[in-house]
Amino acid sequence: MGPKQKNSVLSNRQLIPVSFRCSELGSGAPDYTTQAVSIFQNGFVIVSPEKLRIGSLLSLRLRVPPEVSGGPFWESRCADARVVTEQLLKGGELGYGVRIKDDALR
Numbered sequence: 001m002g003p004k005q006k007n008s009v010l011s012n013r014q015l016i017p018v019s020f021r022c023s024e025l026g027s028g029a030p031d032y033t034t035q036a037v038s039i040f041q042n043g044f045v046i047v048s049p050e051k052l053r054i055g056s057l058l059s060l061r062l063r064v065p066p067e068v069s070g071g072p073f074w075e076s077r078c079a080d081a082r083v084v085t086e087q088l089l090k091g092g093e094l095g096y097g098v099r100i101k102d103d104a105l106r
Contacts, residue, residue, distance in 0.1 A: 018046055019061040043099040052096050056083040
């Protein structure tokens with residue numbers, strides 16, 4: 001996944017669009033679109049319109065703009081990401097930490 005960072009590298013002007021589908025919400029569940037509000041070496045934090053369970057498997061599509069990737073526009077898909085944390089974000093929104101398996105992005 002693009003450049004790896006240990007600490008969060010995003011500001012409010014550099015949010016990364018993320019589309020996801022949660023297998024535990026059922027086969028008819030829609031794709032949800034949100035933004036990564038923080039990015040870390042092995043994953044990121046998103047806000048979800050649906051309640052997610054810790055351990056839920058997500059299929060993702062990430063769209064990384066040039067100002068974040070340091071190069072050209074970059075898009076990737078991942079079928080192996082898991083919800084690992086739930087946290088209250090500033091503004092009262094519920095955020096979810098998502099961990100991406102090291103070799104899962106394509």
